[in-house]
Amino acid sequence: MSLADKVLAVNDDLPIRTDKPVHSGKVRSVYWLTEKDSRRLIEEKGYAVAPDAPLAVMVISDRISAFDCIWTGEGGMRGVPGKGAALNAISNHWFQLFKERGLADSHILDIPHPLVWIVQKARPVMIEAIARQYITGSMWRAYQKGERTFCGIEIPDGLQKDQKLPELLITPSTKGILKGIPGVPEADDVNITRTNIEENFAAFNFRSKSDIDLYEQLLKEGFDVISAELEKLDQIFVDTKFEFGYVTDAEGREKLIYMDEVGTPDSSRIWDGEQYRNGKVVEKSKEGFRQALLNHFPDPDILLNKDRMPERQALARDNELPAAMLMDVSATYVDIAEKITGKKLEISENPKAELIAILRDHYGLID
Template identity: 80%
Template sequence: MSLAQSVMAVNNDLPIRTGAPVHSGKVRSVYWLTADDSARLVSERSYDVPADAPLAIMVISDRISAFDCIWQGEGGMAGVPGKGAALNAISNHWFECFRQQGLADSHILEIPHPLVWIVQKARPVMIEAIARQYITGSMWRSYANGEREFCGIQIPDGLEKDQKLPELLITPSTKGILEGIPGVPAVDDVNITRADIERNFEAFNLRSAADVDLYEKLLTEGFNLISAKLAALDQIFVDTKFEFGYVTDKAGNEKLIYMDEVGTPDSSRIWDGPAQREGRVVENSKEGFRQLLLNHFSDPDILLNKDRMPERIALAADNELPADVLMQVSATYTGIAEKIVGQPIEISANPKAEIISVLRDEFGLIE
């Protein structure tokens, strides 16, 4: 089987028995199970959730998005070999580290396959929880243009590109379009301040004002844990995005948890330590792919200018990237994953067949 065939490009067509339409995002597809199957698995697998908790099968793909577009490669390679398995392996590792250190649980109940999670339905906090340890990327571009206030926080003059910040900076933005919040524009991914959240915590789906402190505590502790463990691997945790939500356990206790993914090359910037000491930035994250795209096309403004989105969409649809570009990205993802988890990332020759087999034979979820 070719590498192109081993790529999990389409992940919303598996014959999993569902009770609702499949929700397919840029990378993951979510199969909401029927009430009967959810209750059966809760009982059979002894999950720490209420007997009637809604469950889902979450299947990751190898698709790669950047600049709000999905990119394809030559020869039918509609994704990056090993990317999905690398992302899941990294998230699984960090979620387990968080649990071991007593930080918080995640939405994951079981991992039946490297590309699959069984998850409990969470009530998401409508905040993209972003933490930054270095000034780079969009923040640097704004700083270079004279901005000194970010999400209500004043930043000192005199910083240089890619410099470490005086302290960890929390710069949240909205998750989705939130309407009716004073001073917060009703657009997706708009920067907000801590004061915005404190004044309107219910609008962001936080249960109490005290949970503003709790989400920041979990964000900071999670960031610091990952940063320390990456430093031991001579890698630098530059910035990241966490997401949070609420779930209820079997005893009826509501708790704030980590959800989505954490500390991955898709949600974070990770720099190579040896290169940084030589004055070079080598990205072990999706930022490297973004830079490849900016260098690959003759008019990079199409990728950076949101006013040119129709051109950008056409650019992604009409251009197959060279296979060696996607293999370079594959090496980045699998390489940093193997450093983090301490073992090879295996690329399945036929991921769909494997997933169908395990969900049929062990979980009874295939039609």
Template identity: 80%
Template sequence: MSLAEQILAVNDDLPIRTDVAVHSGKVRSVYWLTAADSRRLILDKGYDVAPDTPLAIMVISDRISAFDCIWHGEGGMKGVPGKGAALNAISNHWFKLFKEQGLADSHILDIPHPFVWIVQKAKPVMIEAICRQYITGSMWRSYEKGEREFCGIKLPDGLAKDSKLPALLQTPSTKGILHDIPGVPAADDVNITRKNIVDNFAAFNFKSVADIALYEKLLTEGFDLISAALAKLDQIFVDTKFEFGYVKDSQGKDKLIYMDEVGTPDSSRIWDGEQYRAGKIVENSKEGFRQLLLKHFPDPDVLLNKDRMSEREALARDNALPVEVLMAVSETYIAIAEKITGNKIKLSLNPKQEVIDILRAEYQLID
């Protein structure tokens, strides 16, 4: 079997029984189960949720996105070998630690396969909850141009690129396009202040103003837990994005949980500690791939300028990246996943068939 065939690139065509269209994002696809299958699984598997909770099968892929585009390689490579399994393994590890340490639950109820989560329906908080411990990336680019206020927080003069910030910063942005919020443009990924959130908490899907403090607490505690664990591995947790949502517990009460993914190379920057102390930045995250793309193409502004999105999409569509580029990304993802979890990441020879077989035999979700 070729390398390209071991990559799960298309994950929205599985024959899972569902009443609604499959929702496919940049990396994951979501299959909402029928009400009958949801009730049966809750009963059979003993999931700690209300009996009428809608469930979904979430299937990750090996696709790689950067700068809001999906990239591919030569030889029919439509993704990165091992990436999906590595991302899920890392998220599973952190979600489990969060629960064990009493922080909060996640949306995950079951893990049938390294590529698959069974999740409960959650109402997402419409915020990309970003935490930063170092000044780099887009924040540094803005700072270098003279900006000193970020999401209502003022930064001092004199900070150096890639240096540690005076304190851990929460710099939230909008998740999706939100309308009719004073002072917040109706666009995705717009930076917002705490006052924006407090004044319009219902528009961001918070149940109460008090839950804003809870989300901030869970964000800081989650960041600190991952940061401390990575420090023991001589890795630096630079910045990350968390997402939150509400689910109903088995008594029907709302509770705020972590959702999406946490502490992964896709959602975070992770630097090698030894190299950082030597004055070098070695990325153990997708940021390394982003930097490579910026160097690979002659006009990096295409990748950074949102006004040139059509050119950027054409760039991703029409350029097959060298195989060694995608394999280097594979090595980064697998290495950091194995370092974090302490377990080997096994590449599936035929991941799609494995998923189908398990969901049919053990969960009766495929006819």
């Protein structure tokens, strides 16, 4: 079996019973179950949710996106072997730890297969909740240009690239294009201040002003839990993005939960501790792939300049990357997943056939 067969690249064409359009993101596809199937599974599996809670099957792919484009490799490689399984395994691990430590629940109710979650529908908070412990990436580029205020927070002069910040910074941005919020541009992924959120909390989908404190608390606590665990593995948790939403529990109470994914190489920067102490940054996250792309193409400005998006999209569409570049990503993701979970990562030989069989035989979701 070829490497290409082990990759689940297309994940929005599965024969899962649904009466709504499949929502396909950069990496995951969401199949909303029928009301009948949702109720049946809640009863059969004993999920701790309201009996009429809408459920979905979320299938992760092995696609890799960077600079807002999907990249492919030679030999028909439409993604990175093991990437989806690694992301899910890492998220599952952290979500479980958060729950054990009494932080908050996640949207995941069940894990039928390494590439599949059964989730309850959440009402997302429209914020990319970003926390930074080191100055690097876009923040460093802005700092170099003289910016000293990030998301309303003043940063001191004299910081060096990749230096640890005096404290953990919360630098949120918008999730999606939000309209009609004073002082917030109508564009995806724009930085916002805590004042923006407080003055327009309902527009960001917060139930109450006091939940802004709760989201910040859960963000900090979650960051600290992951950071402390990674430190034991001599890995540095540099920065990350969390997402939050509201769900209704079995008693009909609305509660704020973690959703999407947490602490993964896709949503976070992770550095090797020993190398960092020796003055070298070795990425254990997607940042390494981004750097490789910048080095691979003769004009890296295409990847960095949002005004050149059509050229960037053409670059991703018309260029198959060397297989070695994607296998480097595979090695990074599998290695960090195995470090974090302490278990060997199971990579399916034929993921699509496997997960169809499980969802058909054990969940009754495929006719």
